[in-house]
Amino acid sequence: MPQQDPFGPDTLPYGVFTTADAPEQRRIGVRYGERVLDAGAIATVRGSAHAELLVAPDLGPLLAAGRPVWQAVRAEVRDWISEEPFLLPLADVTLHLPFEVADYVDFYASEHHATNVGRIFRPDGDALTPNWKHLPIGYHGRAGTVVVTGTEVVRPSGQRKTPADDAPTFGPSRRLDIEAEVGFVVGTPSSAPVPLDGFRDHVFGVCLVNDWSARDLQAWEYVPLGPFLGKSFATSVSAWITPLDAFDDARTAPPERTHPLLPYLDDSAAEPAGLDIRIDVALNGEPLTSPPFSTMYWTAAQQLAHMTVNGATLRTGDLFASGTVSGPEEHQLGCLLELTKGKGPFLQDGDEVTITAWAPGPDGSRIGLGEVTGRIAPAAPAADTATDAGAP
Known part of the structure; x- marks a missing residue:
């Protein structure tokens, strides 16, 4: 990936997406270039201690978990972003409001x-x-x-x-x-x-x-x-x-x-x-x-x-x-x-x-x-x- 890509390994933002074959199933994704990592799916396969947070339908549970967990999950995501089977084309997903706005x-x-x-x-x-x-x-x-x-x-x-x-x-x-x-x-x-x-x-x-x-x-x-x-x-x-x-x-x-x-x-x-x-x-x-x-x-x-x-x-x-x-x-x-x-x-x-x-x-x-x-x-x-x- 080119160094100037704003969504490279140093960025890794979180969002919520659905796919055409499962439009009712909202999933947490991490953007990597023009692709989206299915964070919940890979966390489950890898047996991550944070899988429960990442299979949620929005970012709420992850947000509430606190900074030590945010840092631990980010470290895991860095290890996962090369896993091709869990990377979906960005153009093929529908994006949603990623969290419930409280105030x-x-x-x-x-x-x-x-x-x-x-x-x-x-x-x-x-x-x-x-x-x-x-x-x-x-x-x-x-x-x-x-x-x-x-x-x-x-x-x-x-x-x-x-x-x-x-x-x-x-x-x-x-x-x-x-x-x-x-x-x-x-x-x-x-x-x-x-x-x-x-x-x-x-x-x-x-x-x-x-x-x-x-x-x-x-x-x-x-x-x-x-x-x-x-x-x-x-x-x-x-x-x-x-x-x-x-x-x-x-x-x-x-x-x-x-x-x-x-x-x-x-x-x-x-x-x-x-x-x-x-x-x-x-x-x-x-x-x-x-x-x-x-x-x-x-x-x-x-x-x-x-x-x-x-x-x-x-x-x-x-x-x-x-x-x-x-x-x-x-x-x-x-x-x-x-x-x-x-x-x-x-x-x-x-x-x-x-x-x-x-x-x-x-x-x-x-x-x-x-x-x-x-x-x-x-x-x-x-x-x-x-x-x-x-x-x-």
């Missing part, structure tokens, strides 16, 4: 994104809110509409009101947008705050996220309680979860902090917790933008620490996302709102968005993250009877 939290961790958005919405005020440099801002999202890559995204409908409108109207979103993000999947639960150095013990792996956003619905509804219908209609995630341990060579220091941090967020003496993940976004097959995850002001470890510091518990299958990833350059902006400075155009029916990414691995290798693709479908027919159908 979903979305953050707002890119200073470039937050600054750009602040300038669009508050041109005469401060781009960043007073709290932004003191804590990772986030909101609790909707777990039930997290969908696997390839799932169509139906244009959402809701209330909209522009400054020129005397009253709100109802209809399909006219300002449907993407948000290129990186997600983190919780494995080990917790009933107590998780400190910065507990991150590796609780987070199983990393995936790509497109947290679709209806900007017009969001702009009208979000004051004072934040995102609701403008965000809850769909969040797309990869079918592959790349283990956190695969990113050891991609660790990097986050940007310099400009404000003192409270002790529970102070990572000045901790291991570098930023990740050098290079993201590419394509619209209808054409390159759109390339946001760099290394520029994120708040790290995933800080996000987890803040998310639990008030006593909030973690459950197996919790998913938290970084928020839109944007860099300092025009070709590094992570959403259409920024790319068009709020003027559009935004997504049209039939548009397809694909997010891919990789990170540096050992000895010049690449660590891949499974792609996230979604195609925009027209609004549901019920919206046709609305005050304004709002066709884009």
Whole structure:
């Protein structure tokens, strides 16, 4: 296998698949290049002590088993990936959402994104809110509409009101947008705050996220309680979860902090917790933008620490996302709102968005993250009877 293949022996992400001859039997697989290792089948044949975890219909039991087991299974998988009878062509399998999402939290961790958005919405005020440099801002999202890559995204409908409108109207979103993000999947639960150095013990792996956003619905509804219908209609995630341990060579220091941090967020003496993940976004097959995850002001470890510091518990299958990833350059902006400075155009029916990414691995290798693709479908027919159908 070529060293630059992002799904080589240093990556080995986990997913869930079915085959045409057994469409009801969901199986755990490990991606290796353009093939999928049937992890449950080979674990059973080899008499692995972890076979029970790998014959499950989703990743839940493996996620809950904890880091020592994650590491032991990964070591076994490395020994198994050359077993030809257990390798299936990727093109011949159907991929599914690999774990049951327990809770979903979305953050707002890119200073470039937050600054750009602040300038669009508050041109005469401060781009960043007073709290932004003191804590990772986030909101609790909707777990039930997290969908696997390839799932169509139906244009959402809701209330909209522009400054020129005397009253709100109802209809399909006219300002449907993407948000290129990186997600983190919780494995080990917790009933107590998780400190910065507990991150590796609780987070199983990393995936790509497109947290679709209806900007017009969001702009009208979000004051004072934040995102609701403008965000809850769909969040797309990869079918592959790349283990956190695969990113050891991609660790990097986050940007310099400009404000003192409270002790529970102070990572000045901790291991570098930023990740050098290079993201590419394509619209209808054409390159759109390339946001760099290394520029994120708040790290995933800080996000987890803040998310639990008030006593909030973690459950197996919790998913938290970084928020839109944007860099300092025009070709590094992570959403259409920024790319068009709020003027559009935004997504049209039939548009397809694909997010891919990789990170540096050992000895010049690449660590891949499974792609996230979604195609925009027209609004549901019920919206046709609305005050304004709002066709884009």
